[in-house]
Amino acid sequence: MARVLRGVLKAAIIVYAAAILGFVWLTKDLTFATLARDPLFASYSIAVVIYVLGRFVLALFYRPVPDRGYRPTVSIIIPAFNEEEGIIGTIASCLGVDYPAHLTEVIAVNDGSTDGTWERILEAKARWPQLYAVDLGRNYGKRGAMAEGIRRARGDVLVFVDSDSYLDSDAVTAIVQPFADERVGAVVGHAEVRNSSVNWMTKMQQVRYYSAFRVIKGTESMLSGTVTCASGCCAAYRRSVVIPLLDAWEFQTFLGRPATFGDDRALTNRILNRHRVVYQSSARAETVVPEGPKVFFRQQLRWKKSWLRESMQVVRYFWRKNPIAAIFTYASIAFPFMAPFVVLHAVGGRLLGGQPGGLWFYIIGTYAMALLYSLYYAFKRHDGLWFHGMTFVALYMTVLVFQTYWGIFTMRDTRWGTRASTVEHAKIDQSALTALPPEDGSGLVRRGVRLGSAA
Amino acid sequence: MTAPVSFAAPVATRSQIRQLVVGLVALPLTLLPFVGYANLTPEGRLVRDRAVVAISPPTLPRLSEALRQAAASTAPRYEGAVMALAYHGIGSASDGEGGFVISPTRFGEHLATLRAGGMNTVTAAEVAAAFTGGPALPPNAVMLSFDDGRADAMMFADPLLKEAGMAATMFVISGAASEPGIYYASWDKIEGYARSGRWDIQSHTAASHRDHESEGAGSLPKLTSLAPGESLDDYRARVRADLGDASAAIEEHIGRRPVAFAYPFGAYGADRSNDPAIIDVVREEVGREHAVAFQQDDQETVPLLTPDQDRLRLRRLEVQNWSGLELLQRIDRAGRPEQTTDGAPSPAELALPAIGDPPPPGTASGPPSTSTTLAGAVNRTGDTRRTLPGATSPPVPAGIVPPQAIPPPPPPPVTVAPPPAPVLPITAPPVVTTRPPQPVPPTTSPPTTACRPAGKSGKCAGGSG
Numbered sequence: 001m002a003r004v005l006r007g008v009l010k011a012a013i014i015v016y017a018a019a020i021l022g023f024v025w026l027t028k029d030l031t032f033a034t035l036a037r038d039p040l041f042a043s044y045s046i047a048v049v050i051y052v053l054g055r056f057v058l059a060l061f062y063r064p065v066p067d068r069g070y071r072p073t074v075s076i077i078i079p080a081f082n083e084e085e086g087i088i089g090t091i092a093s094c095l096g097v098d099y100p101a102h103l104t105e106v107i108a109v110n111d112g113s114t115d116g117t118w119e120r121i122l123e124a125k126a127r128w129p130q131l132y133a134v135d136l137g138r139n140y141g142k143r144g145a146m147a148e149g150i151r152r153a154r155g156d157v158l159v160f161v162d163s164d165s166y167l168d169s170d171a172v173t174a175i176v177q178p179f180a181d182e183r184v185g186a187v188v189g190h191a192e193v194r195n196s197s198v199n200w201m202t203k204m205q206q207v208r209y210y211s212a213f214r215v216i217k218g219t220e221s222m223l224s225g226t227v228t229c230a231s232g233c234c235a236a237y238r239r240s241v242v243i244p245l246l247d248a249w250e251f252q253t254f255l256g257r258p259a260t261f262g263d264d265r266a267l268t269n270r271i272l273n274r275h276r277v278v279y280q281s282s283a284r285a286e287t288v289v290p291e292g293p294k295v296f297f298r299q300q301l302r303w304k305k306s307w308l309r310e311s312m313q314v315v316r317y318f319w320r321k322n323p324i325a326a327i328f329t330y331a332s333i334a335f336p337f338m339a340p341f342v343v344l345h346a347v348g349g350r351l352l353g354g355q356p357g358g359l360w361f362y363i364i365g366t367y368a369m370a371l372l373y374s375l376y377y378a379f380k381r382h383d384g385l386w387f388h389g390m391t392f393v394a395l396y397m398t399v400l401v402f403q404t405y406w407g408i409f410t411m412r413d414t415r416w417g418t419r420a421s422t423v424e425h426a427k428i429d430q431s432a433l434t435a436l437p438p439e440d441g442s443g444l445v446r447r448g449v450r451l452g453s454a455a
Numbered sequence: 456m457t458a459p460v461s462f463a464a465p466v467a468t469r470s471q472i473r474q475l476v477v478g479l480v481a482l483p484l485t486l487l488p489f490v491g492y493a494n495l496t497p498e499g500r501l502v503r504d505r506a507v508v509a510i511s512p513p514t515l516p517r518l519s520e521a522l523r524q525a526a527a528s529t530a531p532r533y534e535g536a537v538m539a540l541a542y543h544g545i546g547s548a549s550d551g552e553g554g555f556v557i558s559p560t561r562f563g564e565h566l567a568t569l570r571a572g573g574m575n576t577v578t579a580a581e582v583a584a585a586f587t588g589g590p591a592l593p594p595n596a597v598m599l600s601f602d603d604g605r606a607d608a609m610m611f612a613d614p615l616l617k618e619a620g621m622a623a624t625m626f627v628i629s630g631a632a633s634e635p636g637i638y639y640a641s642w643d644k645i646e647g648y649a650r651s652g653r654w655d656i657q658s659h660t661a662a663s664h665r666d667h668e669s670e671g672a673g674s675l676p677k678l679t680s681l682a683p684g685e686s687l688d689d690y691r692a693r694v695r696a697d698l699g700d701a702s703a704a705i706e707e708h709i710g711r712r713p714v715a716f717a718y719p720f721g722a723y724g725a726d727r728s729n730d731p732a733i734i735d736v737v738r739e740e741v742g743r744e745h746a747v748a749f750q751q752d753d754q755e756t757v758p759l760l761t762p763d764q765d766r767l768r769l770r771r772l773e774v775q776n777w778s779g780l781e782l783l784q785r786i787d788r789a790g791r792p793e794q795t796t797d798g799a800p801s802p803a804e805l806a807l808p809a810i811g812d813p814p815p816p817g818t819a820s821g822p823p824s825t826s827t828t829l830a831g832a833v834n835r836t837g838d839t840r841r842t843l844p845g846a847t848s849p850p851v852p853a854g855i856v857p858p859q860a861i862p863p864p865p866p867p868p869v870t871v872a873p874p875p876a877p878v879l880p881i882t883a884p885p886v887v888t889t890r891p892p893q894p895v896p897p898t899t900s901p902p903t904t905a906c907r908p909a910g911k912s913g914k915c916a917g918g919s920g
Contacts, residue, residue, distance in 0.1 A: 012482070023489065026505045029644075030498060030637060197470060360496045367488050383471065384478025387485065 006382060013379045020368050020375075024049065030361060044335075044342050045365065051331050052369055055219050056376055062218035064282040067173060070180040071103055074172055075155030075239075078108045079145035083163040084116040086288070090163055091124045091131065099172040105438060107132040109149045112139030129439040137432030141425075143263050147250040148428050150242060152435065158237045160264075161285065165233040166194060168284040175236045175283035185241040185275025186268060188217060188227055189234035189283030198291050200391060205289040205296075207377045207389040215376065217279035223325035225276025228314060229307075232264035234285030237271065245270045251425045254309050255412055258425045262306020269310045273317050300400055304407040336404045343401055366397060498637040504546050504607060512614040513559040515567045518779075523571040525780055530572025530595065531787040536759035537582055537596040538786045539771040541717075541751050546607035557776050559611040566619040568779025569597060574786075578655035579624040579715035582769075583746035586762040597786070598760075599623040600749070600771065602659055602717055604632050606640040609648050616653045626659035626717035626749075629704035642708045649709050656708075657715040658745065661700035664719040672729035679724045679733055687732055694740045702744050714746045716767075721751035723768055742767050757789040 035042040076094045080087050087108070094106045108131060110118045118135050125133045136148060150158060157176050161167060171189055178187045190213050196206035213231075220227040230237075249267050252259040259266060268277055290296040311333045318326050346362040367390075374389030492499035518526065543555035545562050569576070575593040577585075579600060585592045599616075601608045604627030616623055625648070631639040640648075648654040660678060669680035678697075681690050698716070706712045718741075720727070724734030741748045748767040751757075757772045758764070772789055774782065 009479075016482070022506070023502065026502050026509070029641065030502070197474070360492060361498055364488060364492045364499070371485055378478070378482070382475070384475035386478055387481040390485075
C-alpha cells in the first residue's frame, strides 16, 4: 500500500517536474528576447538555468562506490571545544560504528574547553578504554586540535567528525571504499540534519543539505572526483596525503590573519590540487544545524568567507581538472559575485512595464527553479519537508545572496561567530598536553601487531 | 563494547505524519503561482497560449450539414474582385483589446465557413499582381490579412490555415519584429511562417505604427501628421525613410520586397492629420514602394476590391467576433453598397446590426428581431454571379424566403426565428467610423447571431425559439 502510494507520488512529481521544464522551454524566447534588450541579465539567467539543470540531470546518474570488502585501518578524530552536552554521544556513535574493532581507533581531542568537555571525555575513557583521549592543555583552535589528532593517528584513513555530528553505524565501512582507488585523497560522506524537525529553519537546512550533498557534491564527484569541499561533519582523508600538507594547512594565513575557519574546505583544496576528492552517499552522518537566525547567518557568513578565500586558490588550478567540472566550478564561483546585482536589477529596474523578462517573469522563473530544486528532494525523500527548499531559495535570493560582498568587506574579521574561540596560530606545546592512548588489549592493530602491549 | 548507536528510522511519530500530510497538500498548492502567472500577466498568457497550441493545436470545426448548406447559399459569388478582411489578434481577449482579438475557435469557424461557402483565399501579393496586370484572381477571392505581426495571431492561425489549405497576409511592423517581445513575433518566427507558404509578409511601416505628439494637434498617428517644427519636406523624407527601412528589412529576412502596405491604424491622412497636404504626400510615398495599400475607414460600406479603385487606398473589412455565417453575410453585404444607398435595405442588412453599434440591451436573450437565416438564404442560389459594384449587373432581387424554405431539416444552426418576425429596422444611419468599431462583448451575441454552432449538433446556442 505504502509502496503503491510512493510510486504514485513519484510519478506525479516526475510529471510535475516535466511540466515545469516544459514551461521553462516555452519561455525560452522570452528569455532570448530579453537577451537583445538586456544581455547581461538574460545571459546570467540562461547560464543559471543551464547550470542548475545540468547539475540536477547529472546527479540523477550518481551512484556510490559499493562495498568491495576494502578494510583499511581507520582513525576517527573528534576535535572538541566546549561540547560537554554532545561529546559523549558523538564518541559513542564513533565507537559504535560497524567496522572491525581491531582496525579502528577513536581519538577525542579537547581543545582547551572551558566547560566540562574534558571531564566528559574522561568519563567516556573510563567506560571505553579503547578511546584515545587527548587534552591540548589550552585552546589552539579547531585546526590545531585536528592537526594534533592527525599527528597521533595511526590509521591509513583519517575520519573527521565534528563534535556536533554523529556517524551512522555503517558509515565508516562506506566511507573507506573509494580509497581502494589510489587516486582518491579524500572522501566526503552524506550529512543529514539531526535536528531537522525543530523549526522551519532546521527543516529548510535539511533540504538544503540534501541537495548540497546529493546534487552538488554528487555531480562534482562524478566528474573525475572534483568535490571542492569535504565538509567537516563527515569527511575522510588518506593519511599519507594529508601528512605532507599538514603544516601549511595548520598555519594557513590569509590577508595577514590566521585562517581559522573553513578548515575543511582548505584541506580539501590542498588535496584536490593533486588528488581526487569524491562523495560517498552511502556514508551517512547526522549533524546539528543552527536553530536560530542569528547563529545561522553567522555560520553562513563564515562559510562564505572561507569559500571566498579558497576560491582564489581553486581558480588557479581547476582548469587542469575535468573540463566539465571546471566549467561548473568556475560558473559556481562567478555566479555569487553577479547574483546580488542581478537581483537588484531585476527588482529595481523592472518594476515598470510589461517587457519580456519583466519582474513577473523573473519571479516566476526563480519560483520554477526553486520548485524544481524542492521537487528533487520530494522525489528522493518522503518526509514532507520538500517545500522548505523553496523557503531556502527565498532566503537565499533575498538575504544570503548579498553575503558574498558582505563577506569580502568583513574578510579580516576571522571570529567564528558560532564559537567563542578565536586564537592566534601556535605550535602545540607538548609539555602541557595530556595524552591517554588506548589501554592494553584494545585499539588499533597495525600489520598484525597490536599497538600497545599485548594482553 | 556498548550497544551500537542506531540511527535507523524509528516508527513514524505523529509530528512526522503531520509533516507528511502537509507535504502532500503543499504539492498541488505550488501550482497556484503558475496559474496566477498564466492568467494575470500578459507574458504568462502568451506562454499559456503557446502551451495550449503545443499540446492541442486548434483544428477547424466540423460544420454541420445544415451549416455547410447555409454557407454555400449565403456566400456571394463574384469574379475579378476580392474581399479584403483585416484581423488583428487571435487568442485570449484579455489584453484590453477585446474587439481586436477573436478566439482561435472563432477563427477556425471563419475558415471552415469560408471554405464551405466556396471562397478562395488570396494573398496581398496576388492582389497586387492582379491589380497591376498580372495573373487574374480566382473567383470569390478573399484576402485574409493580419496587422502588426502579432505572435499570438500567427501561432493560432497557422495550424488552422494549414488544415484549411489557405493562405494569409501578415502586415508586419518591421521595427517591432526586429525587437521582439512577448507581443510581436520575431523575424526568425516570421521567416519560418513565410517559408511554410501560408504567409505572405508585407509592410506595416518600420517604426511609424504609433502616435506621436504632433505639431499643434495633440497626439496623432506618426505616419499621417507633422511632428512639431517639421516641414512638409522633412515629413516626406521621414516617411520615405521609414517605408524604405521596412521594405529593406522584409527583403533581408523574407527575400522579397513587399508590394503591399497597410496603413497603421487604417489612417491614410483623411483624418487624424494636422496638414491637408499629407494625404497626398503619404499616398505618393506609399506608392513609391508598393503596388497596393490598404486602409479600413468607413466599415459600413466596404466594397469588393477591383483594379479600378484607388490601389493605394483599398479598403478592408475589420473582422470581429462574428459567426462564420455572419462573416459571409458581411462580405456579401459589403459588396452591395448600392442597396444601402437606395433606401431599400436588403434583408441581409436588416438582419445585421450596424457594426459598431453595441447590441441593444436585452436582446441577447430576448426574442430575436429577425432571422439571419432568411437573410442569408435570400437570393443566394449560386446563379447570381456578382460582378462588381459600379458594373453593369442589375441589382440582386431581394425576396424574402421564409425560413421553412431553407433546405433540409434539422434547422440550420442559425437563429430559427418565428417566421415573418417583425423586422427591426436599422434606426441609426450607418456610422462612418474611421476608428475601429467598439468591441462586441464576447459573451453577448448580437441578436442576429445569437445562434452559433454549438458543438456539432448544429443546435442553437444563443437561444431563441
